[in-house]
Amino acid sequence: MASTTTPSLSLSSSSTLVDGKTTRQSAAVASSQCVTLPTLPPRPAVQSRAARTTAYCRKIARNVAAMATSTGEVATADATAETATTELPSELVQKIQEVWDKVDDKYAVSSLGVAAFILLWSSTGVISAIDRLPLIPGVLELVGIGYTGWFAYKNLIFKPDREALIAKIKELYKDILGSS
Known part of the structure; x- marks a missing residue:
């Protein structure tokens, strides 16, 4: 055992050479002057995301039931x-x-469904492409906020304007669905 002593600090090495390899002796054998670090606490049991999701879904199912x-x-x-x-x-x-x-014309309904799906898919592609442009999303957001404010001021604040808007909506509803 090798020991290095200084006037103010004492260090002790508790390693021995066995078969050309260094091994550490237990802390009980080390001298009382050695400083050891405390051991870390055990890792907390971490739930996986799937387990948390399943538990949450079960909780919602119980609440709905x-x-x-x-x-x-x-x-x-x-x-x-x-x-x-x-x-x-x-x-x-x-x-x-x-x-x-x-449904009488199943071919037409199926074609419209496929066309609607393709239109929706392509519009999401266009919107995501526009969203990647540098200034366009911010400008479009400002335009949307401005139009919303103008629409609210023009149609929602005063009672006669609200009544006129409701009448227009009801008239459009009758035109689309027929008078019923």
Whole structure:
């Protein structure tokens, strides 16, 4: 064992040479003058994101189930899951099938659906391209805020203007859906 001593500080090395390798002796063997660092506490148990999401979804499902029952009691998870998987999709599919059967020109409706999807997809591409330009998004935001303020001042602040706007909306609604 090698020991280095200075008048104000004493350091002790507790390593020995075994087979050409240095090994450390235990802290109990080290002299009382050695300074050791405290050990770190164990790592906290970290929940994964998926576990937190699942727990949150279960909590929401319990709250929805409690609101759905008339007494406010929470139904069992099995009954809630069974209700959600069997009743809702079958009713939804049945309603969609009834509406689809009523449609006369299925080819035209399908074409319109595909065209709407393509239009939506391309418009999101255009909007994201505009959003990447340096000054355009800020200018468009200012234009939108300005138009919103002008519309509110012109149509919403005073009662006669509000009534005129409501009348225009009702007239447009009748023109689109027919008089009913």
